[in-house]
Amino acid sequence: MSGPKISVRGLRKSFGRKVVLDGIDIDVGRQESLVIIGGSGTGKSVLIKCIIGLIQPDAGSIKLDGQEVADLGRGDREKTMQKFGMLFQGGALFDSLPVWENVAFGLIQGRGMDRAAAKEIAIRKLAQVGLGAEVGELSPSELSGGMQKRVALARAIAAEPEIVIFDEPTTGLDPIMSDVINELIVKCVKELGITAISITHDMASARKISDRIAMIYKGKIIWTGATAEIDRSGNEYVDQFIHGRATGPIQMEVRAL
Amino acid sequence: MLDFLASVGSVFFAFLTSTGRLAIFAGTALSHCFRPPFYPRLILRQIIDIGYYSLPVVGLTAIFTGMVLALQTYTGFSRFAAESAVSTVVVLSVTRELGPVIAGLMVAGRIGAAIAAELGTMKVTDQIDALSTLSTNPFKYLIVPRLIAGLVTLPVLVLVADIIGVFGGFIVGTYKLGFNPGMYLSRTVDYLQANDVISGLVKAGAFGFVVALMGCYHGYHSKGGAQGVGAATTHAVVSASIMILLCNYLLTALLFANR
Numbered sequence: 318m319s320g321p322k323i324s325v326r327g328l329r330k331s332f333g334r335k336v337v338l339d340g341i342d343i344d345v346g347r348q349e350s351l352v353i354i355g356g357s358g359t360g361k362s363v364l365i366k367c368i369i370g371l372i373q374p375d376a377g378s379i380k381l382d383g384q385e386v387a388d389l390g391r392g393d394r395e396k397t398m399q400k401f402g403m404l405f406q407g408g409a410l411f412d413s414l415p416v417w418e419n420v421a422f423g424l425i426q427g428r429g430m431d432r433a434a435a436k437e438i439a440i441r442k443l444a445q446v447g448l449g450a451e452v453g454e455l456s457p458s459e460l461s462g463g464m465q466k467r468v469a470l471a472r473a474i475a476a477e478p479e480i481v482i483f484d485e486p487t488t489g490l491d492p493i494m495s496d497v498i499n500e501l502i503v504k505c506v507k508e509l510g511i512t513a514i515s516i517t518h519d520m521a522s523a524r525k526i527s528d529r530i531a532m533i534y535k536g537k538i539i540w541t542g543a544t545a546e547i548d549r550s551g552n553e554y555v556d557q558f559i560h561g562r563a564t565g566p567i568q569m570e571v572r573a574l
Numbered sequence: 575m576l577d578f579l580a581s582v583g584s585v586f587f588a589f590l591t592s593t594g595r596l597a598i599f600a601g602t603a604l605s606h607c608f609r610p611p612f613y614p615r616l617i618l619r620q621i622i623d624i625g626y627y628s629l630p631v632v633g634l635t636a637i638f639t640g641m642v643l644a645l646q647t648y649t650g651f652s653r654f655a656a657e658s659a660v661s662t663v664v665v666l667s668v669t670r671e672l673g674p675v676i677a678g679l680m681v682a683g684r685i686g687a688a689i690a691a692e693l694g695t696m697k698v699t700d701q702i703d704a705l706s707t708l709s710t711n712p713f714k715y716l717i718v719p720r721l722i723a724g725l726v727t728l729p730v731l732v733l734v735a736d737i738i739g740v741f742g743g744f745i746v747g748t749y750k751l752g753f754n755p756g757m758y759l760s761r762t763v764d765y766l767q768a769n770d771v772i773s774g775l776v777k778a779g780a781f782g783f784v785v786a787l788m789g790c791y792h793g794y795h796s797k798g799g800a801q802g803v804g805a806a807t808t809h810a811v812v813s814a815s816i817m818i819l820l821c822n823y824l825l826t827a828l829l830f831a832n833r
């Protein structure tokens with residue numbers, strides 16, 4: 318089948334009077350790794366939650382493999398959600414369950430696999446992200462931030478989804494651990510042949526894991542292009558962002574005290 | 575004056591909105607109670623959490639309630655030489671009224687708060703969204719087991735509370751007030767009707783459901799980090815307590831008065 322894997326058109330979402338997404342248009346190709354960059358609070362998480370189906374958008378179209386999903390009912394939307402795996406910004410590991418059961422959760426609860434078989438897979442997935450079987454018996458709260466991110470990554474890919482979404486996978490990690498995570502993401506995307514959407518404001522990470530980059534600002538996609546072109550985008554917003562300058566067209570909303 | 579009317583209006587409107595939202599939430603939760611998948615293991619764990627671990631608290635409050643009830647009734651009834659009615663008053667008050675209400679309120683504080691805090695934390699750390707992405711419906715996985723556990727566990731707890739409460743009255747009646755133990759017990763049983771106990775247990779089921787519902791509702795809708803979870807916990811306990819007292823009156827007035 319041809320055409321993009323995901324196609325978003327005119328996506329809008331407001332919370333009360335606050336407009337967060339103001340007409341987003343974006344396509345993600347098959348087996349492509351797209352990175353969305355943008356400042357904090359610009360609606361990156363809201364955008365991907367709309368795409369997955371965790372948030373109902375106010376208007377606009379979202380097509381998955383050419384099929385419209387934005388207006389699906391709750392039940393059908395849950396089915397399309399199975400195509401996705403997601404690494405949440407804070408990890409979102411279930412702290413009432415041991416690590417291996419976190420990783421195996423989608424297999425046991427979602428697919429009805431028996432626990433022993435699911436545990437084997439979970440331990441294999443943990444090994445893929447560089448964690449030993451003994452980590453599987455720990456509780457998530459006993460892990461360091463980097464290990465939690467790796468477990469969350471293992472959980473996101475455990476059910477072998479077609480699309481994986483990474484929400485700020487490296488935020489809050491030291492540079493070396495960030496690079497470990499970046500490598501894991503690249504490896505997963507290449508080995509599993511998945512389509513990936515990542516969110517980050519870590520430019521080193523963005524350059525490493527992406528085929529294409531899109532920048533979101535004030536509820537719209539203001540630039541998209543191949544990763545290699547980001548340094549000659551000719552867009553002052555993008556330039557300001559990737560160089561991390563305080564002055565420029567993007568005005569941080571710093572409240573005068 | 576207009577300002578005043580406007581604020582009264584907006585409070586009233588906010589009340590209607592939140593009542594509607596709660597009704598929709600309850601309806602959604604109920605509809606999920608009857609559609610698979612079911613999670614019997616989770617229901618069992620909630621029953622143990624809600625029921626077994628609440629036994630000490632409920633038992634203690636019940637025994638003291640029964641004891642003080644015997645004392646107070648004796649004080650009042652001895653003024654017109656009706657001391658012999660003490661044991662009947664104790665058993666009727668406990669089974670019809672105080673057992674369910676006191677157990678309900680204690681459980682609201684213990685369980686309503688715990689449910690709201692747990693679900694609230696899961697909400698603000700995206701764990702509830704994570705459930706959805708792992709092909710698991712949060713209503714079925716988190717909320718239905720708690721509602722069912724609340725509904726079936728409180729009647730059992732209340733039955734235990736009834737027995738302990740009556741026993742508390744018996745202790746005070748025989749040791750302190752000098753009733754003959756056999757007489758006390760036979761008077762306890764003689765005037766007791768099945769309906770007295772059943773009405774209390776029906777109420778208990780309703781209260782258990784209300785406590786779990788308010789805990790789930792406020793937890794599920796909490797936002798804004800630790801502070802939001804704290805607020806959800808408070809709201810869960812306060813609203814569950816008020817709803818219990820309200821339901822108590824309504825159920826008594828509609829179903830059980832004069833019966």
Ligand SMILES: Nc1ncnc2c1ncn2[C@@H]1O[C@H](COP(=O)(O)OP(=O)(O)O)[C@@H](O)[C@H]1O
Nearest residue numbers: 332333337355356357358359360361362363364
């Ligand atoms: N459920 C919600 N209710 C109300 N406001 C929300 C909700 N989710 C996000 N927002 C608001 O939307 C804006 C964008 O949030 P988010 O997408 O998390 O930003 P980021 O780009 O940092 O991921 C924020 O201002 C946030 O307050």
Ligand SMILES: [Mg+2]
Nearest residue numbers: 361362406484
């Ligand atoms: Mg975010």
